Amino acid sequence: MTGHLARAPSPPPERSIGWSNALSRRFGNMAGRRAYDLIVPSGHDRAALPLVVMLHGCSQTARDFAIGTRMDQLAEELGFLVAYPDQPRSANLGKSWNWFRYGDQGRDMGEPSILAGITRQVMDEFHVDPARVFVAGLSAGGAAAAVMAQAYPDLYAAVGIHSGLASGSAGSMSAAFSTMRRGALLTPIRARHPVPTIVFHGDRDDTVSSVNGDQAIAQARPDGEMITDTIEGRSQGGMAYTRTLMTEPGGSWASEQWLLHGGGHAWAGGHPAGSHTDPSGPDASREMLRFFMAHPKGDGSTGL
Template identity: 50%
Template sequence: MHRGMAEATRLTRQGHLEEATAAIQRTLGGKFFPASSPGGPGDTDVPIDVTSRLVKQTPKGPAGRHTGGRGPTLLTRGVGKPSGTTVGRAASAGVPEGGRFVERSYTNSAGTRSYKLYIPSGYTGQAVPLIVMLHGCTQNPDDFATGTRMNEIAEERTFLVAYPAQAGNANMQKCWNWFQAVDQQRGRGEPSIIAGITKQIASEYDVAEGRVYVAGMSAGGAMAAILGATYPDLYAAVGVHSGLAPGAATDLSSAFTAMRQGGPVVARRDVPDGGYREVLPTIIFHGDGDTTVHPRNGDRLLAHLEGGKNGSSPRVTTRRGRVQGGYEYTRFTYQDAEGRDLVERWSVHGLGHAWSGGSYPGSYTDPRGPDASAEMVRFFGQNHKR
């Protein structure tokens, strides 16, 4: 184990990021994800959220259609029904009757990304909220829409949903590059592209003022946290599922450490400059059985958010419950002096690296947890910019 990680560190320092990633995967493959023990929460791929960027900057021009397909061997093998988690071939999104799921693209100086936008049948030009959903590694917009069922909720509640797609030439596993310093800053890298997509939609549709939100899973959750920190003027609240705090890593090696052990407690003043002074309301989901992104990262994100608050300490309330036929959970709610919810932290007991309450056709989902999509929509509805 130590020898393998030393080799990965050496390769990283020499700039051989693809070889370093392979070394990490070889080192961890047998120790943490043995083929002899399928069905448990640990039988997911070795760190799916850490993959080398193959080019320094995404070239301009069309990113190309992302149609999903097969991931690495461990991903395609799947966790299996006993664990309640679906991993494997990306699903195609079903579109609720009357709704439209259109494909678009956006380009700025940092590059081009395609995205899909769900327009519910109830949208007739009136002002509606917008939720930006960032997928995890190896996923695509169709797969993520299917697994989270966010389009179905949008059809019921009438709001727009955008699904930016990571390009394969920006990251081999289609992970958002949350661990690269250039992709943690306002006006640069992937945050600027996703913010640009958000603004493009707001310019073409009637998006309700102060009701734009961003959420994501895993690498997408980490990027959602970065978006909330770097663009607090654009988004009103953030949802982070199985993600990490901004500044948890600045390169491939530190990303691996943060995922496996939990990232450091990063003071907001120590992260890249640009927008970090305001703290947005945030809802956090994490399974305590997650062996891909350590559950401690949820606590680190909470500490990061706490560090940006001024004034008195928030009031904390705790609620415990159980999904019928599913997992137990604990929800911690942090309120300000006026009783407004600042942060919700959901710890789902027994959940692995999967979207809680998700739909089986989608990858990285577990329907036995509380419905993260519904809870995020509820939380977002309680928070808007005044």
Template identity: 45%
Template sequence: MGRHREGLGRDARLRRQNRIRQWGRQQGGWSTMRRPACRIVCARMKSLLRRLYERVVPFLRRRAPLSRPPEAVVPRVPERWTQEQAIHEGRRIDYRLYVPPVPSGAQSPRSLVLMLHGCQQDPLDFATGTGMNELARAHNVVLVYPEQKHAANSHGCWNWFKPNHQQRDRGEPAMLAGLTRAVMRAHDVDPARVYVAGLSAGGSMAAILAECHADLFAAAGVHSGLPRGAATDAIAALAVMRHGMKPLAGRVEGHAMIVFQGDADEVVHPDNGVAVVESARGLDLMGGPPARCVTGASAQGRRYTRTCHPATAMGGPVEHWELHGIGHAWSGGDARGSYTDPAGISASAEMLRFFLENPRRARA
């Protein structure tokens, strides 16, 4: 009896399914029934997604920064700050090299500045104290920081006071000029835009290089230094540093130079700054256009007197910055470096400005 009822129920379900199928065939089949509904749903979804895109995407573009800078400002070659070595006549030279990044599409050659540290300093300390790398990055300038070996001078000073190191083709001037030329060849440097700068003993060597290698260095920056020939041995060097000196006679041709000297310097007498300026001017001391003198102060209140001697037929322009209240220290330097006075006017910025304004002049 139970099996008979199950059979009747199964038969009823089959008859009901057959009636549904028959009705569907009469209406054109299931596929024709679904198609209009599917079109309606798809059209509504597309409309909804389009409205969502039009509202959300512009909002996200306004709010979210680009994942990277535009291609036009992506450096083609990244900047470098490396420890390097060179050999000059059998002597190894250790130096730090800063090469700024090369922007995509850049074509113009670079400038170069040879940076000479002072006594008891090294290239890393000098780079930190002057902050010159950051300025060089903005102006596409290669920086070379050679290191004086303690075997050559027990205090790490450049030997500016020894006659052997005051000549063009001998000693440290020849070595430093050779290093400069090697870096120029390797890094596409404009030969008309090569400069030298230094502090104290480094500034004194910069003055020597400016005079002995005027064909190489377009201008020099001397901070708290002395002129070439100021001394011929260590004892004479200490005396002239302490008491100052009179300007040296006999200079014929001048050269472009910017000079910084603190009037509270107890290591290098302020009179030496005047001697450097007058040595750089050469025979321009005999005449020429009048100098322009201005006074001012740094943002921190350190005052200065700036005297500008214009270029003449005998040589390039010369600037003399007398730094009031500053001792034996790089003006406007970073306190993380040695021998710096952060409150002063930025000697680094003014030197680089002067250099870039004064490429080497073509000789008649």
């Protein structure tokens, strides 16, 4: 699907958020239009920067998600761009990304085409390292991130899925609720071109069962032998977790699965001023960034 760019006025409106600037942007194509905030760290003109696209959960806003994940602060500290697309109620009454609709699960169609368009717009307008473009999300946003990784493995180097679901795990709203509670009835289709994947999920999540995290990891796993290592740990806030690392011998693919013991439907290590956060958990935002920067495309730099 081809589309046109809906460019912001020049100069773009911006607002100070304390540690960087949030630029208000819009993108549109034949599938629709979406606003998004873009976080630009200071000194951004010095070198090509990584880009992280962050997809909020149901009932959240882009700004609420930014506050809860503190990804803005990490962007300034570590030096990367963050785009926060905003899902309007006109697209979904609960402000949820429509990850469960067939028309929003494929390349160059529906919401995936809009989110890919936002990503490319930022890459066109700013000095972005194409080897270090990533996508992550929470809940419905995590499910949408899984869709984006499967539909655009050429665009995103790695994906982060927090309390989300595998791509294509439901095909309707009614099926979505069943899948959230019990996991997909049919095994989600394995990714043809799997990208490195990091998953966080609470084992007490009563909104999206943790079996969905298992299915998201399984979907991203390539065929062949894998090296698996399991680490038990506890966050500074006291939450126990099991971290499972899976790597391909001699290959570039890897994944991490964090099972948060006692964790509910909330972003681990998030700021309490944001919705759906659990400050007691491990810092999911920082851990995702660590994972992302260790998995650039091709021969890209591995450090921020």
